[in-house]
Amino acid sequence: MRLSPDFRFSQNNLQDFLDCPRRFELRYILRQKWPAIQSEPVIEQEFIMEEGRLFHQMVQQYVTGLGSDTILDNASSPDLIRWWSNLIQYDPFNNLPSQRFAEQSLSAPLAGFRLTAQYDLLAIAPGKQAVIIDWKTSAKKPSHNVLNNRLQTRVYRYLLVAAGEHLNNNARVDPGQVEMVYWFTEFPAEPERFSYDRDQFDADREYLSKLIGDIARLNPGQFYLTPDEGKCRYCVYRSLCDRGEKAGDWKDQESEAVPASMDDAGLGFEQIGEIEF
Numbered sequence: 001m002r003l004s005p006d007f008r009f010s011q012n013n014l015q016d017f018l019d020c021p022r023r024f025e026l027r028y029i030l031r032q033k034w035p036a037i038q039s040e041p042v043i044e045q046e047f048i049m050e051e052g053r054l055f056h057q058m059v060q061q062y063v064t065g066l067g068s069d070t071i072l073d074n075a076s077s078p079d080l081i082r083w084w085s086n087l088i089q090y091d092p093f094n095n096l097p098s099q100r101f102a103e104q105s106l107s108a109p110l111a112g113f114r115l116t117a118q119y120d121l122l123a124i125a126p127g128k129q130a131v132i133i134d135w136k137t138s139a140k141k142p143s144h145n146v147l148n149n150r151l152q153t154r155v156y157r158y159l160l161v162a163a164g165e166h167l168n169n170n171a172r173v174d175p176g177q178v179e180m181v182y183w184f185t186e187f188p189a190e191p192e193r194f195s196y197d198r199d200q201f202d203a204d205r206e207y208l209s210k211l212i213g214d215i216a217r218l219n220p221g222q223f224y225l226t227p228d229e230g231k232c233r234y235c236v237y238r239s240l241c242d243r244g245e246k247a248g249d250w251k252d253q254e255s256e257a258v259p260a261s262m263d264d265a266g267l268g269f270e271q272i273g274e275i276e277f
Helices: 011-019 021-029 042-063 068-073 078-090 144-149 151-163 198-216 229-234
Strands: 008-010 100-110 113-125 129-136 178-184 187-195
Touching: 008 011, 011 021, 011 151, 011 198, 042 068, 042 078, 042 100, 042 113, 042 129, 068 078, 078 187, 100 151, 100 198, 113 151, 113 198, 129 151, 144 151, 144 187, 151 178, 151 198
Parallel strands: 008 113, 129 178
Antiparallel strands: 100 113, 113 129, 178 187
């Protein structure tokens, strides 16, 4: 079985392929059910993931006009209260363009498929500035270099230029006006910022096109296991691959392993705008 022509690529599934081609095949092509837990302790990890989801929801409510005090009153845990207090105190919205889009999806054709992304926040001053904000609720903060090398940083900036025209008064977004910011709830004074330019955009288009093309040409049996068995401790398919059965503790997971914000397999891609160019 090979990729369906209507398969949608994203930073999540592309990162999965780079981390382990076999994981990509099991998850996105074969749709293999997960035979193992991702990490332990399960209940605590699930609680933290749910808190992350709720924080994103709180920010979305704030962007759409709900008052900060009202949002804080509805916070259901000490973590959410602390994260929200950090947001208000350090104010990552300061100096952002006033035209803001929370949970905005973009999609564009690339290498015979479609590339998609859902942004936590886009703040755009048409013809002047385009800022991507990504909220991170993880307990550990990856290094600037690690974030720079993640597919999310490349895909999000590239796709805003390639497919953000309708948010920029129907004019192509200039790569030099794009900035991506990772804002960490546990490290509110230490955002990580990434600028962009035309050369980077051209390089990303070439790199992503080649990566998608390489994946599409693979046949069953050519999706090999990662040689880095450390990644297997946090993979739900490790028992299928004879890479161990016991999950690693999520607290020990390296900061380099930036969890995906959502499960690609469950995304409602039919709701993503089809941007042609």
